[in-house]
Amino acid sequence: MRAKILMTVIDKMFQRIDRQTLILSFFSFLIVAFGQPAWISGLGVIASAIGYTLFWRGMLLLPTLRDQFLISVVWYSAVQGVQLSWMATTNYMGPFILVLYLFLIVAMGVQFGLLSFFIRKPLSLSNIFNIAGCWVILEWLRLFFLCGFTWNPVGLALTDSLYSLQFASVWGVFGLSFWVVLVNVMALKAFLDRSIRLGGVWALLAAFPYLFGFAQQKWVESQYPVRSEVNVALIQTALFPEQKEFDPASPHSYVPPLSQWERIFSVLDGTQKVDLMVFPEAALPFGAHRMCYDLSEVKEYFQESVMPPLEKPFASLQRGGWKVNNAFMIQSLANHFKTHIVIGLDDLDADGKAYNAAFHFFPQNLPYERYEKRVLVPLTEYLPMPHWPRFSRYVAKQFGILGSFEFGKEAKVFHAPCPVGMSICLEETFSGVTRDLRVQGAEVFVNLTNDAWFPGSKLPQQHFDHGRVRAAENGVAILRACNTGVTGGIDCFGKPLAQLVPSETEVSSLYFSLPIRTYSTLYTKWGDQAILVISCLSMISYFLLGKKKLL
Secondary structure, three states: OHHHHHHHHHHHHHHHOOHHHHHHHHHHHHHHHOOOOOOOOOHHHHHHHHHHHHHHHHHOOOOOHHHHHHHHHHHHHHHHHHHOHHHOOOOOOOOHHHHHHHHHHHHHHHHHHHHOOOOOOOOOHHHHHHHHHHHHHHHHHHHHOOOOOOOOOHHHHHHOOHHHHOOHHHHHHHHHHHHHHHHHHHHHHHHHHOOHHHHHHHHHHHHHHHHHHHHHHHHHHHHOOOOEEEEEEEEEOOOOHHHHOOOOOOHHHOOOHHHHHHHHHOOOOOOOOOOEEEOOOOOOOOOOOOOOEEHHHHOOOOOHHHOOOOOOOOEEEEOOEEEEOHHHHHHHHHHHHOOEEEEEEEEEOOOOOEEEEEEEEOHHHOOOEEEEOOOOOEOOOEOOOOOOHHHHHHHHHHHOOOOOOOOOOOOOEEEOOOEEEEEEHHHHHOHHHHHHHHHOOOOEEEEEEOOOOOOOOOHHHHHHHHHHHHHHHHOOEEEEEEOOOOOEEEOOOOOEEEEOOOOOOOOEEEEEEEEEOOOOOHHHHHOOHHHHHHHHHHHHHHHHHHHHHHO
16 A cells, blocks of 8 residues: 555656656766766766766756655666666575565665755755765665675765775775765756856866876875785686585586586696685585595595695594595695685584684695684575564575574784785675774785676676775785686776686686785775764754754
C-alpha cells in the first residue's frame, strides 16, 4: 500500500516536470554516472566541475520542496545504480544480493535528496560551504553501516586525473568529495546570479586541484628521490570458487590443490631475481596449516635441501605417512627462490578461531609473520546482526554459510625487504585502515584480494581505483595481487606502473622493479579528522548566520 502511494506521488511529480528539467537531469546523469576512472576516462573532469550543477539547476525549476527531494532521490539512485551495477550479479550471492543492491542505491539516493533542502535561491557563501560539509558528513556516516560502505564517494571524480588525485594527500578522499560539491554549488551560484566574477571564482576553484597536483608532484620528485628498488613478482591465480574448492553442484569445475600449485609453478620464472613474491587473498584451498598433501607427492616439486623441517607447523606424521600443508609448500618456494613471500590463506587457531589471514614467509626457514583481516565482509565472511538469531540463520541458509571469521585486532607491517603494510580485499577502500599502516612505518602497501565473486563486472577496476587514492593519500606505493582482479603496481602518486590484464581464466605472473619513494603527507598526519572538522564548522557557521538573519 505504501509503495503504491509512493509511486503515485512520483508519477504526479514527473507530470509536473518540464522539458528543461528533464534535459538537464538526463545530461547530468550521463556525466556523473560515468564520470569515474572505471567508466569513461576524462568525463570525471566535467563531473567534478559542473556535473551536479546541471542537475541542481533543473531541480530548482520544480515548484515544491517535495518534488525537488523526490527527483534528487530518483536521480542519484539511478547514478548509483550504474556505479554499483557490479553488485547486481547473482552468480555466487544469489537473489538476496539484489535486495541489498536496491537498498543501497535508494539509501544513497535519500542521502543526496537531503541536500535539496539546502539548495535554495539565493545561495549564500555560508550555504555553499554548508552543503559541501553536509555531504561529507553523510558520506562519512556510511562507514558505520555494517562493516562500513566506502564505495563511490563523489570525490572519485577528481581521481580521473593524476594531478587532481594529488589533492587527496591534503585531506583524503572525503576532502575530494568536499571540493567536488563546493565547486559544483559555486557554479550553480554563478549561474543563478549571472555573475561573471563568480564564474571566475568557480573556474579558479575547479582548476585548483590540478594546479596543486602538478606543483606538488614536481616538488616531491625533486625533494624525495627514489631511494631503492624492489624486484617483485605478483601472481594472478585466476580461479573461480567452484574451481578452487569442491562444489557438489559443479564437480567437473574443481581443480585439485596440487594441480592448482602446478598452474602456479608454470608461470614462475627461475631466471628472474625476486626480492618479494606476492600471491592473492585465499590463494589456495585448505588454508595454511591443514595437513592435506602426502609428502611423497610433494617431493617431486622441490629438492629436499629447500624443504622446511618435517615438524609442526609444516608437517605431521600420520597413519599413512608424512602429511604436509600449504605453509610447507610456500616455505619451500621461499627457500628455493631465496625470496620473501606474502600470501593470503585462511587459518584456524588451536582454540578454533578462524581468520582470513595474510602470511609473510622468509627464506631460510625463519619464523613467518601473520596478519588477520580487520574489516570483514558481511555474509561472505561473517554473519551480521548476531543478536537476531532468526535473521542470521535465514541468511546463513540462503548463502550456504557454515561459519564466520574472527575480526583481526591490529594493523600489521611485515618485515620484508622494505616495511610492508598489509590489507586484504576491501580494507584497501578504507582510508583510515590504510593510513594506520603508514603511521606504523609502512613504506609499501600490499593488498591481497579475490574479486571473483562478481565476475564480468566493473568491481575489479573500481577496487583498483580506490587503491590509487590510498597511494596518493599517504605518499606510498602499492602492490596488488588479485585472483581475478587488477594485479599490478602503483607508485606513490597513484600512477599505475605495471599491471596484468585482468583474467578470469589464465594464471599469470608479473615481474617488475618497484621504485621505493615515500614522502610525508598532511593526510597521514591529520587523517579524516581535518575534513570532518572543516565540514562540521561549515555547517555550524551556516546555522548560526541563518539564526542571526532571522533575529
